[in-house]
Amino acid sequence: MNERRQAASTSDGVVLLHGISRTARSFRRMELALGDAGFATLNLDYDSRRKALDALAEDIHRPLDRFAQGLDGSVHFVCHSMGGLLARVYLARHRPARLGRVVMLGTPNGGSEVADRLKNLAAYRAYFGPAGQQLVTRRDAATSALLPAIDYEAGIIAGNRSVYPITSMALPRPHDGRVSVANTRLEGMADHTVISTSHPWLVRNAEAITQTIAFLRDGRFAKMR
Template sequence: MNIHTAVIKNYLLILNFLFVLQLSGFQELQALQKATAKKDVVVLLHGLGRGKSIMEPLKKRLQDAGFFVINIGYKSIDRTPEQIMNDVSVQINAIRVDSNQTIHFAGHSLGGLVIRAYLDSNRVKNLGRVVLIGSPNKGTPFVDYFRDAWWLKLVGPAAASLGTDTKSFPRSLRPPYYPVGIIAGVSKTFDNEDFIPGEDDGVVPVESTKVEGMKDF
């Protein structure tokens, strides 16, 4: 065997090895996609001034329960609700699900309102349930009380839009046409009875988390 034949033989062996390696990786990817296609999808959205990392514990719990979870992040400081909606809509629209998959949504605080706004404008095929966690569906008197505070203005227009007036972001949303459940928390840490009536989580009254047509509370 001359040197040229040996080089060609070794080259062909390398190509064959790379092909087998690529095929193995492709088969693994196919297996992952096939397994994923059998799972229902849950889309998570965090709240105002937070990041997607805050939803990671919930993501892990849902994954352990057998769901395929997509944790969406978005900028909320110094942004309008419309800007946030545009950002989130692009990410949700990029999600592809099979005909046998159901897609659910869960959002904390502002994230829940963004989900409602998205579903107001978009009909999602195979839509399942929506869970709103501490979302100010009727607005919050916290924002009404501190509307002129410098720090609220610093947070931006999305925060300022969460009041209880009829022109607020929450009040602009239509009643849900889909199954929605509400989770509300209660905190005794803050002394805010002067401007938030009843039980609340420090920012949002329990009563304000309720929404017309809710299935669970």
């Protein structure tokens, strides 16, 4: 697991959690923008394709706890795709004493219909591993127990464009090619917004970055012209 930390003048910090089959590099543009906005950052790599969500939550605990303990202020989370589910599992188990806000970008809070279609295919199971089986819309009791109702401020950013013509056929519109906008929603969320981009580009889209910083600062998304 690689850790990338950027010091900042503020007392608040942000943990970045990438999506399945991605790496911390995918969050580099967001990380730099957060640093420029005055946040300390911890951009974590984790073995998204090798373990289930509960095991991954334990893997990230030590570096994340060390980062949180080193802050004078709150620790926020910014997560892409499955990274948002990982954050939910982690916060249910190891909630920091000074938890701030959580931004989820394209997170399948209600599951992904694409995972429903592909979960039994050998190639899908081999590539996406145990966590890939937990991305379905009909979760078993064990997975549901890992994702209890939230009681913290969460802002959710969804995309409504796709660069995946094949998987798009399995999704109800609007969607980002991997997750329907409806399934990004989460009961108890503080705010929700939709931007014109596809699932993989949510982490580097200029509007998504602007909205992420707005939510971390104000607890709500900005009204864009």
